Amino acid sequence: MGTYVIRRLLQMIPVILGATFLIFTMVFALPGDPLAGKCGERPCPPAYAAAFREKYNLNDPLPIQYGKYVGNLAQGDFGETTNGIKVIDQLKARYPITAKLALMALAFEAIVGITVGVFTGIKKGGFLDNLVLISTLVVISIPVFVVGGLSQYFLGVKLGLFPVTVTSANPSFYQLMLPAMVLGSISLAYISRLTRTSLVENLRSDYVRTATAKGLRRRRSIGLHALRNSLIPVVTFIGFDFGFLLGGAIVTEAIFNIPGVGGYLFRSIRARDGASVVGTVTVLVIVFLFVNLLVDLLYGLLDPRISHD
Amino acid sequence: MTTTQDTTTPKEKTSGVTYTPEDGLLLEVEDLYVEFHTPDGIATAINGVSFDLHQGESLAILGESGSGKSVTAQAIMGILDMPPAVIPGGHIRYCGQDLLSMPEDQRRRTRGPEVSMIFQDALSSLNPVFPVGWQIAEMFRMHRGVNKSDALQQAIRLMERVQIPAARDRVKAYPHQFSGGMRQRIMIAMAIALDPAVLIADEPTTALDVTVQAQIMALLEELQQERQMGLILITHDLGVVADVADRIAVMYAGRFVEKADVVELYSAPAHPYTRGLLESIPRLDQKGQTLAAIGGLPPNLMRIPPGCPFNPRCRRAEDVCRRDRPELREVVPGRLAACHFAEEVINA
Numbered sequence: 001m002g003t004y005v006i007r008r009l010l011q012m013i014p015v016i017l018g019a020t021f022l023i024f025t026m027v028f029a030l031p032g033d034p035l036a037g038k039c040g041e042r043p044c045p046p047a048y049a050a051a052f053r054e055k056y057n058l059n060d061p062l063p064i065q066y067g068k069y070v071g072n073l074a075q076g077d078f079g080e081t082t083n084g085i086k087v088i089d090q091l092k093a094r095y096p097i098t099a100k101l102a103l104m105a106l107a108f109e110a111i112v113g114i115t116v117g118v119f120t121g122i123k124k125g126g127f128l129d130n131l132v133l134i135s136t137l138v139v140i141s142i143p144v145f146v147v148g149g150l151s152q153y154f155l156g157v158k159l160g161l162f163p164v165t166v167t168s169a170n171p172s173f174y175q176l177m178l179p180a181m182v183l184g185s186i187s188l189a190y191i192s193r194l195t196r197t198s199l200v201e202n203l204r205s206d207y208v209r210t211a212t213a214k215g216l217r218r219r220r221s222i223g224l225h226a227l228r229n230s231l232i233p234v235v236t237f238i239g240f241d242f243g244f245l246l247g248g249a250i251v252t253e254a255i256f257n258i259p260g261v262g263g264y265l266f267r268s269i270r271a272r273d274g275a276s277v278v279g280t281v282t283v284l285v286i287v288f289l290f291v292n293l294l295v296d297l298l299y300g301l302l303d304p305r306i307s308h309d
Numbered sequence: 310m311t312t313t314q315d316t317t318t319p320k321e322k323t324s325g326v327t328y329t330p331e332d333g334l335l336l337e338v339e340d341l342y343v344e345f346h347t348p349d350g351i352a353t354a355i356n357g358v359s360f361d362l363h364q365g366e367s368l369a370i371l372g373e374s375g376s377g378k379s380v381t382a383q384a385i386m387g388i389l390d391m392p393p394a395v396i397p398g399g400h401i402r403y404c405g406q407d408l409l410s411m412p413e414d415q416r417r418r419t420r421g422p423e424v425s426m427i428f429q430d431a432l433s434s435l436n437p438v439f440p441v442g443w444q445i446a447e448m449f450r451m452h453r454g455v456n457k458s459d460a461l462q463q464a465i466r467l468m469e470r471v472q473i474p475a476a477r478d479r480v481k482a483y484p485h486q487f488s489g490g491m492r493q494r495i496m497i498a499m500a501i502a503l504d505p506a507v508l509i510a511d512e513p514t515t516a517l518d519v520t521v522q523a524q525i526m527a528l529l530e531e532l533q534q535e536r537q538m539g540l541i542l543i544t545h546d547l548g549v550v551a552d553v554a555d556r557i558a559v560m561y562a563g564r565f566v567e568k569a570d571v572v573e574l575y576s577a578p579a580h581p582y583t584r585g586l587l588e589s590i591p592r593l594d595q596k597g598q599t600l601a602a603i604g605g606l607p608p609n610l611m612r613i614p615p616g617c618p619f620n621p622r623c624r625r626a627e628d629v630c631r632r633d634r635p636e637l638r639e640v641v642p643g644r645l646a647a648c649h650f651a652e653e654v655i656n657a
């Protein structure tokens with residue numbers, strides 16, 4: 001187990017290097033001059049341009065630029081935005097908001113998804129089952145901005161149940177509720193169907209038959225023996241989804257005006273702010289890899305047949 | 310009676326219902342029918358089966374795949390999936406009480422303390438995510454309200470009783486960490502945990518090596534004699550159960566076609582199907598002979614042929630076999646067979 005974790009951590013290094021190199025190259029290859037528009041309508045003064053090029057090593061060939069960047073990165077320096085703000089400070093302000101939104105979306109999709117999946121799985125083919133089957137199909141096939149816009153209009157504007165958009169730099173639980181539900185809706189649909197399928201399959205299994213033959217109550221046979229096994233793929237999915245959610249939700253954050261990393265990344269790309277883009281993506285990649293490692297470890301705990309050694 | 314748990318807990322039945330066998334009669338199955346209602350039609354899997362089981366008695370149920378052995382066992386345990394299964398007729402009485410008309414909660418409480426079952430594939434029949442000791446201990450906890458640590462101690466004693474080496478160290482291990490034979494011993498430990506009066510073993514050794522098969526059968530025999538259980542041994546291989554079983558019921562297409570004492574049946578089968586099954590067993594004293602398997606396939610249970618269900622495959626079949634259904638009847642004292650020509654078969 002310990003050696004497994006160390007091996008996995010070492011494996012992360014080439015992945016992080018590869019990912020940052022790719023994103024670095026892509027930002028570098030973006031058409032246009034990074035200085036364009038920096039100084040209003042006019043071209044930038046030569047002295048400013050020279051300082052700018054020096055600061056971001058723009059005169060070096062790409063591999064050297066990258067090497068210098070990674071060198072700084074290894075010392076914990078994620079660089080500065082073109083406005084001279086440290087990228088890491090930008091992320092420190094925004095990441096907690098994204099993480100809060102992600103956790104709320106995750107809790108929503110997990111609790112509702114599993115509950116719905118269990119009830120439809122037990123009463124397979126019933127009215128509720130068919131209703132859920134159709135509505136999950138609808139949710140999965142509609143783009144997020146449509147779901148977001150519609151729920152904003154009906155639940156926010158028409159019914160006034162939720163704030164329509166986020167208005168503070170540090171949004172409250174209540175303000176994030178509707179965005180979290182929108183953000184979690186697609187995974188919610190997947191989770192409920194995955195739970196249902198997995199439960200139906202496990203209810204047919206030999207060990208559930210054994211549980212019945214042991215004289216256990218039906219509630220225990222289903223709620224403990226079958227469900228414990230059914231949740232293995234579900235919890236794994238939820239774990240991976242957490243990794244994605246922590247990457248920031250560009251569309252949802254944009255719709256609800258949430259100052260999270262998704263929106264920040266989006267604006268940085270639009271502004272050709274190379275340092276911000278590369279720095280943010282690097283952080284996201286590292287977070288994603290760590291969450292994945294945690295999910296794999298969790299999977300080993302959930303399923304004793306998996307051994308990490 | 311020696312049991313593994315009588316040193317700490319008296320045998321108590323939380324159900325409040327006591328079952329006492331009269332004259333040692335544990336189980337009476339009477340004219341049982343089981344149908345499966347499927348989209349393709351109704352399959353009659355069990356077609357009027359009757360038998361008794363007494364304390365200390367071993368009954369083997371022998372038959373080809375699909376003959377209805379497992380369905381019979383599951384009907385007795387009450388673990389058939391209903392639907393698709395329907396029991397349109399018959400009785401299953403345990404100590405005189407009809408299990409089929411019993412309220413479900415009362416019946417549930419008989420599973421484990423009164424009637425218990427072990428299955429063919431112990432790997433899939435044990436829950437993969439719980440330790441084996443926990444799964445055995447669950448019997449004591451759920452049926453008798455024993456606390457976790459006491460239940461686990463009782464589980465360890467049971468694992469020792471079924472001869473699992475280093476039971477104390479392995480009580481927290483998971484099913485996949487055991488060999489096939491050890492897993493089946495764990496199934497057995499779980500099934501006998503509450504000292505049931507009836508134990509049903511559905512092909513308990515089919516998935517195992519020949520040497521392990523013999524060990525498991527020996528263990529079952531030992532436990533049965535120690536506890537005077539009524540044992541139902543389901544098999545498609547007579548050779549495996551011949552040493553343990555007292556009586557044999559031969560099943561074909563959901564019916565018993567022959568019932569006899571095991572030695573008598575071995576020496577002189579009274580039904581052509583039984584004869585065919587016996588001829589397909591490899592015998593040590595006749596090396597090199599080819600096995601005479603029964604030609605053809607069992608009937609489709611949705612369209613069982615008129616007359617004798619075995620007639621399309623029977624070498625002896627005559628016109629009467631295609632017309633009249635032979636009833637299970639006494640051929641010679643103590644021997645029952647369902648064949649128009651049973652007297653000739655038994656003397657052949």
Ligand SMILES: Nc1ncnc2c1ncn2[C@@H]1O[C@H](COP(=O)(O)OP(=O)(O)OP(=O)(O)O)[C@@H](O)[C@H]1O
Pocket residue numbers: 345347352354372373374375376377378379380381390393545610
């Ligand atoms: N759930 C079910 N739905 C439909 N038919 C079923 C179902 N379970 C069993 N049957 C049918 O009932 C018949 C008897 O099955 P059973 O499992 O009792 O056979 P068996 O004698 O135990 O055979 P095997 O040696 O293969 O275990 C088979 O023809 C089978 O197709």
Ligand code: SF4
Pocket residue numbers: 580581582617618619620621623624625626627630635647648649650651
């Ligand atoms: S009744 Fe006829 S067909 Fe049936 S087993 Fe006897 S001889 Fe064969």
Ligand SMILES: [Mg+2]
Pocket residue numbers: 378379380511512
């Ligand atoms: Mg079977």
